[in-house]
Amino acid sequence: MAQLGASEVEMEQLLGKAVKKSGDLIHYHKAPYRVVAHMFRGQCDQICIFSARESRDLPDSLSEGDIRDILRVYGSGRTWVPVSRLSMNRLWNSGDGKCFAVYETFYNKLVLMTREAYSREKKFKP
Numbered sequence: 064m065a066q067l068g069a070s071e072v073e074m075e076q077l078l079g080k081a082v083k084k085s086g087d088l089i090h091y092h093k094a095p096y097r098v099v100a101h102m103f104r105g106q107c108d109q110i111c112i113f114s115a116r117e118s119r120d121l122p123d124s125l126s127e128g129d130i131r132d133i134l135r136v137y138g139s140g141r142t143w144v145p146v147s148r149l150s151m152n153r154l155w156n157s158g159d160g161k162c163f164a165v166y167e168t169f170y171n172k173l174v175l176m177t178r179e180a181y182s183r184e185k186k187f188k189p
Contacts, residue, residue: 066139108180113172124171
């Protein structure tokens, strides 16, 4: 599976040939998931994962087991600590503090991101 910090070549070895490339985004289909990876300076710094199965034009929700497995595999071996929040979304911090993950319940997607990527995004959003 693709991991945070992986190169495009490493990701292709783990996920197979990309379905689509659009700028810095690379789309994969690795059953039972669809994966969109963002590349920065040759390394993956964000991964968006959602179910390949759909209902009513939205991806099916990810189970607790799916989320646990995705965090373990795609998170480059990091430990993940749930963060308590008053939100319908769920949040985890990596044990090393370099990454975080958000499960967006409305869109049924899990996003893993480095803190560096998040800082870059914040600088360029209006």
